[in-house]
Amino acid sequence: MTESDAEVRSPAACRKVTLGTQVYEALCDRLVGGELAPGEKLSLRNLADSLGTSVMPVREAVSRLVADEALEVSPSRAISVPVMTRAMFCELTTVRVAIEGFAVEQAAYNHRARDLAILSAHDAAFRHECNAMIPDRVAALRANRDFHFALYAAADLATLMPIITGLWLKIGPVLNLDMRLSSQRLAIGGAEAQHARIIEALRRRDGAEARAAITRDIETTAGLIASTGRLTP
Template structure:
């Protein structure tokens, strides 16, 4: 698991099922489980080193969250999103995550800045290196975003954003997973850099603009990729 930033019941998962839920949330939010992927309870239990029971409990919660779906034959999978649903979620994300970035610029602490700089540097490295690792890039992108959102200092806001990313996460890194050149050409590095600069300068509107620009840029690529249909 990453060290801190994806806060979905991560603070104190009191049961094994809670720990498994947090791990699966982490994978969904990080884009490690793509749309349409089948989820095997037994395979997950083996991968996580636990029994099937806590995995079943965690999966049931994720189905209730809308992050996983169960077909009539009881097969469990990551939902395939429609274009209209994706566009709706993108609109909501731009409003909520833009607000979080704006507030982060006004309320960030020195430790917040340390984390944001760390993840920005990790993502930037993957954008410029010739031997890029898309899995590392996806984690760094996710961690940068959530470090910014955490800096807003509103735990309830983090829960809302985490809920959005549970649904959108499997698609968010489509451009990096299938088009690695997007790391150097897609503009995310520049948007992240502008967001960091705005947060350092405590410029809320600029931080919001950079974050919404990042979200909109990725959304435009995915919407025109031919992968989403109504």
């Protein structure tokens, strides 16, 4: 049996992804990418229409996201994105520094050449929007998210990715709300410089420097968001 035959016949290759899982992943992508804002009300029908599917798989996906604490359902059955309190934001930021810092440190040691190529492409896309006269904020959000998740994937520690995704499901809407509403953070946030610092640290396989750069990136962004007054007491 050839290697390709083994891949085709392996359980992972034969596993089918259900429609409910596809919808769940699409909604996760919207939350992580900041497309849904804190406090935003959601309709099963509108979500189904936007995803080109029926209500049933959307209801299944929403139930999973409620269990993940990424969405909430009121006693009247209204679905919404949770509002972030200042205390919870600070707690999530502290956890992100620890977990994402570890992931980036490991990425410095474990990455491959293709990981650097992918990171550089996402960094270039983000840098383009930072320097544009009229930046496309949606494209900037996407490039920033893609950079971070490619970075964490480069650690080559599969058990880390669901943990980090869980953090971003909760913090993604507020993390990206400020950038989505105003392009000012692209100019003053400093993420561009930290991304370059991270890539250079990875090239040198300097785990401590890479970890310091992602910590600075996370904490600087958190400070800017906290200063906007959009977090609830």
